Amino acid sequence: MAIKIALAGNPNSGKTTLFNALTGSNQFVGNWPGVTVEKKEGKLKGNKNVVITDLPGIYSLSPYTLEEVVARNYLINERPDAILNIVDGTNLERNLYLSTQLMELGIPVIMAVNMMDVVDKNGDRIYTDKLSKKLGCEVVEISALKGTGIQKAAEKAVAVANSKNVTVPVHTFAPEVESVLDAVEAKLGSNIDDNQKRFFAIKLLEKDDKISTQMKSVPDVTKEIDEIETKMDDDTESIITNERYVYISSIIDECSTKNSKGKLTIS
Numbered sequence: 001m002a003i004k005i006a007l008a009g010n011p012n013s014g015k016t017t018l019f020n021a022l023t024g025s026n027q028f029v030g031n032w033p034g035v036t037v038e039k040k041e042g043k044l045k046g047n048k049n050v051v052i053t054d055l056p057g058i059y060s061l062s063p064y065t066l067e068e069v070v071a072r073n074y075l076i077n078e079r080p081d082a083i084l085n086i087v088d089g090t091n092l093e094r095n096l097y098l099s100t101q102l103m104e105l106g107i108p109v110i111m112a113v114n115m116m117d118v119v120d121k122n123g124d125r126i127y128t129d130k131l132s133k134k135l136g137c138e139v140v141e142i143s144a145l146k147g148t149g150i151q152k153a154a155e156k157a158v159a160v161a162n163s164k165n166v167t168v169p170v171h172t173f174a175p176e177v178e179s180v181l182d183a184v185e186a187k188l189g190s191n192i193d194d195n196q197k198r199f200f201a202i203k204l205l206e207k208d209d210k211i212s213t214q215m216k217s218v219p220d221v222t223k224e225i226d227e228i229e230t231k232m233d234d235d236t237e238s239i240i241t242n243e244r245y246v247y248i249s250s251i252i253d254e255c256s257t258k259n260s261k262g263k264l265t266i267s
């Protein structure tokens, strides 16, 4: 059976450049079922047993745009063997918002930090070993444009797909949120794979109304939502979003430095 790898990332992260470099002319272009969003698939150069699916460029797995819905439904229903998450190294903070959500899907994830040629040229640093530990997935530095690191990223994605070791997020939310998430997970039936329960629980807590279309039965979680909203005096969607931003900003502080030379300062 072919190995399925999904390429996921923000718009402009270099996804098309990487997809073309990895697949060359072995590409098939169509549309995602029922929508006019382009679907591209291709076989990995040098390994015809690996099919790479290029997901639409997205900023989040929220259901606000057609692209987000298409990408997440594919990830939930088709369960690729691995996700290759391409992030723009010059815009790490913004890109990690999607990454933290991809890691909750119960699928093995490899992160490829792209645009490293620009990061190096700017004199900035990204400590990928630290980043890897903080996120709980392997991280590879690449330049899709120059072709550096891309073979290594593809090899690691194939290896993690074969290992079937799902990525377990290192990040946890505040204890109050985690305890409510446990209660929601316990309400999810056996028709949801254990590896996917955390993702569904978070979406239900966020009051994501489109997630119900992906579930055979939807538990009532109003009590859990009320409990956490009263306790934290905020709505659940904002609570989860804010916690992601706080976590990401702590990662950025520990895992990267910006070169201040050449920047204008007020003295």
Ligand code: BGO
Residues within 6 Å of the ligand: 009, 010, 011, 012, 013, 014, 015, 016, 017, 018, 057, 114, 115, 116, 117, 118, 142, 143, 144, 145, 146
């Ligand atoms: C233009 N390094 C550098 N320096 N640039 C890269 C790299 C990299 O590793 N990877 C991609 N790019 P897409 P999405 C462009 O098109 O693959 C560049 O949306 C231009 N075009 O070449 O399209 C890539 O699929 C005119 O840049 O991203 C592209 O994720 C001037 O990043 C852009 C300058 O890549 C987006 C750049 C007419």
